[in-house]
Structures are given as C-alpha cells and as structure tokens.
Amino acid sequence: MSITVVNAKIYITRIIGGAASQEAIDMAGEALIRGYQDWQGKKYWRFLQKDTSAATAVSGVTATSGQAVVNAPSTGAFDFVNVGQTVTISAGTATLAAGTLVSSYSRNSDGTIASITLSNNIGGSTNASATLTFSANIPITAGTNDYNLPNDFNAPFTARLTVTPRPLTWRDQRYWDRTIIDQTVRGTPSDYTTYNPYSELTQNFGTTHLKFDHIPDAADVLALRYYRKFLTTGTNVDMPDEFLYQFLDYCRNLLLEAKRAQDDPQAYAQSVKEAAEGAAETDEQPTDDDDADQCMKSQWEMGDWNRPLWGNGGFDPFRL
Numbered sequence: 616m617s618i619t620v621v622n623a624k625i626y627i628t629r630i631i632g633g634a635a636s637q638e639a640i641d642m643a644g645e646a647l648i649r650g651y652q653d654w655q656g657k658k659y660w661r662f663l664q665k666d667t668s669a670a671t672a673v674s675g676v677t678a679t680s681g682q683a684v685v686n687a688p689s690t691g692a693f694d695f696v697n698v699g700q701t702v703t704i705s706a707g708t709a710t711l712a713a714g715t716l717v718s719s720y721s722r723n724s725d726g727t728i729a730s731i732t733l734s735n736n737i738g739g740s741t742n743a744s745a746t747l748t749f750s751a752n753i754p755i756t757a758g759t760n761d762y763n764l765p766n767d768f769n770a771p772f773t774a775r776l777t778v779t780p781r782p783l784t785w786r787d788q789r790y791w792d793r794t795i796i797d798q799t800v801r802g803t804p805s806d807y808t809t810y811n812p813y814s815e816l817t818q819n820f821g822t823t824h825l826k827f828d829h830i831p832d833a834a835d836v837l838a839l840r841y842y843r844k845f846l847t848t849g850t851n852v853d854m855p856d857e858f859l860y861q862f863l864d865y866c867r868n869l870l871l872e873a874k875r876a877q878d879d880p881q882a883y884a885q886s887v888k889e890a891a892e893g894a895a896e897t898d899e900q901p902t903d904d905d906d907a908d909q910c911m912k913s914q915w916e917m918g919d920w921n922r923p924l925w926g927n928g929g930f931d932p933f934r935l
Contacts, residue, residue, distance in 0.1 A: 616856040623647065623852045623863055630867045631874055642870055650866040651845040651853070659770060659842050662855045666840040667752045667765060671695060678709035678745040683718075683733045685747070693728040694822060695765045696720060699754030699834075702733060702747055709742035711735060717749070726822050728763070752777070753825070755835040758801065761812065762825045765841070772840040774807055779835055783807045783827075791828050802829035807837075 618626070624643040625634045633639025654660070675688040687693040696717055704711045716734040723729045753762055755776070774783040786806040791798060804827035812824055825839075846853040854862045 616859060617851045618859065618863075619851055620644075620647070620849070623866075626863055627867050627870055630871065642873060643866070646866040646869040646873070647852070648847055649869050650862060651847050653865070653869075654862065655769065655845055659772075662858075663769070663842045663845070664772060664840065665765075665767070665843045667838060670748050670751050671765075672746050672748045674744070674746045676745045676747050678704060678707075678711075678737045678742045678747075680709060680739060680741045681736055683736045684730050685733065685737075686730045687728055691727050691766060693720065693731055695763050696728060696731055696749060697753055697763050698759070699756055701750040704737075704742075705746035705748070707742045707745055708740040709737050709745050710739040711737060753837040753839060755831050755837055757831055757833050760826045760830040762837070764809065764823050764825055764839075765843070767843040767846070768809075768823055768841050769844045770842045771807075771809055772842060774837060774839045776804070776835045777838050779803075779833070781805070783837075785809075786828065795828060798828075800829060801832035803833070804829050804831055 624640050624647065627643040627646055628634050628636070628639040631639060633642075673688065673692050675692075676685060677688070678685060698717050698719060700717045702711060702715050702717060711733070712735045714734075718732050718734045720731045721729045755762070771785050774785070775781060776783065781803070783804060784806050786808050788808050788810060791806070791808075806828035807825055808828075809823050809825050811822065825837075852859065852862070
C-alpha cells in the first residue's frame with residue numbers, strides 16, 4: 616500500500632481542491648517535510664529502529680589508480696566512515712587488495728569528511744563511477760574516543776561491544792562530568808554517549824558523534840542499534856502501511872492550517888507556539904533509554920564525599 620511522494624502530494628491537496636494547482640502541490644510538499652519533522656519529534660517510533668549490522672555502499676566514487684586517497688563523491692557521503700573499516704570495490708577497472716582498511720580521514724571546515732585514506736593503493740585503472748562498500752558495525756581503536764555514526768542516525772537504542780562481549784549503557788555527558796575525575800584515563804568502556812563536538816552553526820549543523828566514558832584501551836567492535844531519521848528524499852513516502860494515511864491526513868491538516876492562516880492568524884499563531892514547545896521537549900530527551908539515568912549516585916555526586924558512611928551513637932570517626 617506504499618504511495619509515491621508525487622501521489623501523496625495529490626492526496627494532500629485534494630482536501631482544498633488543489634490537485635491541479637502547482638502552487639498547492641508545492642504547499643503539499645512543504646506539509647510533507649513538516650509532517651516528517653513533527654512525527655520525528657513526537658516519539659521514538661519502533662518502525663524506525665535499525666542497526667549497524669549491514670555493510671554500507673557508496674556509489675559515484677572516483678577511484679584513482681595508484682592512489683590511496685579517495686574524495687567523498689558528495690557532501691556527507693563518507694560521514695559515517697570510521698578508521699579500521701574494511702573496504703571493497705565494485706567490479707570494474709579499479710581494484711582493491713583484499714583486507715584493505717580505512718587508515719585515516721580528513722574533514723572539511725564544516726565538519727563533513729572530505730576524503731578517506733586507504734591502507735592500500737587502488738590498483739587497475741581509474742574508475743570514475745566506482746562503488747565502495749564499507750564493513751558493518753563500528754571498529755573501536757585503542758586510544759581513540761571519537762567515532763562517526765551512520766548518516767541516518769537520529770537517537771540511540773542499545774549498544775554493545777562484540778569482541779570482548781559487553782553491554783553498554785547510554786549516559787548524558789553531565790553524568791560523567793559529575794562522577795569521573797580524570798576523563799583522559801584509558802580503560803574498558805561501560806557507558807557511551809552521543810554528542811556534537813562542534814558548534815552547530817559552523818560544523819555541518821549537528822553531525823552527531825559517539826564516545827565512551829573511558830578512552831578504549833583495546834581494539835573492539837561496537838554493534839549499535841538506533842532510531843534512524845525519516846527518509847525525506849525518497850521516491851515513496853517513508854511510512855509503514857499501518858500509519859500511512861494517518862500521516863498523510865496529518866499533513867493535510869498542516870496544509871489546512873497554512874491555508875487558514877490568513878483568515879485566522881491567531882489560531883495559527885497558537886499552533887506555532889505548541890509546535891515550538893514540542894520541539895523544546897524533544898531536545899530534552901535525546902534517547903528513550905529510560906534506565907540510563909536511574910542508578911545509584913555516588914557520595915561524590917551527592918556532595919557527601921567527605922562524610923563517614925555510618926556512625927554509632929556518639930562515636931566521632933574524625934576525632935583526633
């Protein structure tokens with residue numbers, strides 16, 4: 616029962632009799648984008664759950680013979696890549712030796728990945744339209760505590776290390792700031808968080824990274840389950856059948872609100888205010904891991920670190 620975006624716009628505009636109007640069709644497209652944004656912020660939808668267990672292919676890559684550096688074919692195309700991922704190349708004139716890894720990458724001034732450097736030079740002859748396929752999951756490197764996330768990442772669900780099996784708990788950065796004195800110490804991670812290491816006004820407007828409570832002291836592999844973003848540029852509407860027409864009718868209502876704004880601006884202003892409040896609530900809830908912050912707090916965190924654990928009547932444990 617999936618529906619193309621073209622037909623979805625027609626469905627949305629029919630409520631105002633605008634299926635034949637290009638202006639109405641354009642307004643329906645705006646309502647679709649706004650609808651995706653509103654639904655993304657309403658809750659963490661189970662149907663958007665995904666994991667990192669599948670390899671990722673990037674097409675349109677220029678693979679230059681004799682070179683190990685590969686430029687991103689488009690802005691953001693390599694933003695998910697991490698050092699240590701294995702890389703293979705599609706059938707064609709360019710070749711890659713088995714076991715080729717990503718050895719490093721460079722960033723543009725806006726935070727997006729400009730190019731990657733491979734552990735082997737590209738063989739064969741140059742292919743201007745190659746497809747590179749990167750291995751699944753996120754390789755963890757000893758001494759590194761900054762990792763790129765999938766391009767469609769929205770919010771974390773669960774994570775675990777797989778080489779030395781260990782479940783991880785999502786924490787807010789402020790928890791570590793209150794409980795971990797020296798955050799440069801290496802060790803075995805037990806917690807992780809997601810964050811933007813750059814200003815969102817200068818660095819790709821919110822490219823999200825991942826890091827651990829301790830800088831990893833050994834190589835491992837991270838398997839991540841997460842909620843993806845809605846795909847707003849696909850051929851079909853990104854919505855499962857059971858919610859498709861509820862979503863399209865929601866977008867219809869957005870179109871009606873926009874059309875009624877001239878006649879009833881006060882009602883429109885109220886809906887805009889409610890939308891802003893919803894955005895603020897979403898920003899306060901970066902994950903649905905409800906147990907992440909429900910744990911026993913240390914005496915240090917509670918401000919009681921300089922008090923004895925117990926006393927016995929008039930006994931003074933600090934008496935000289």
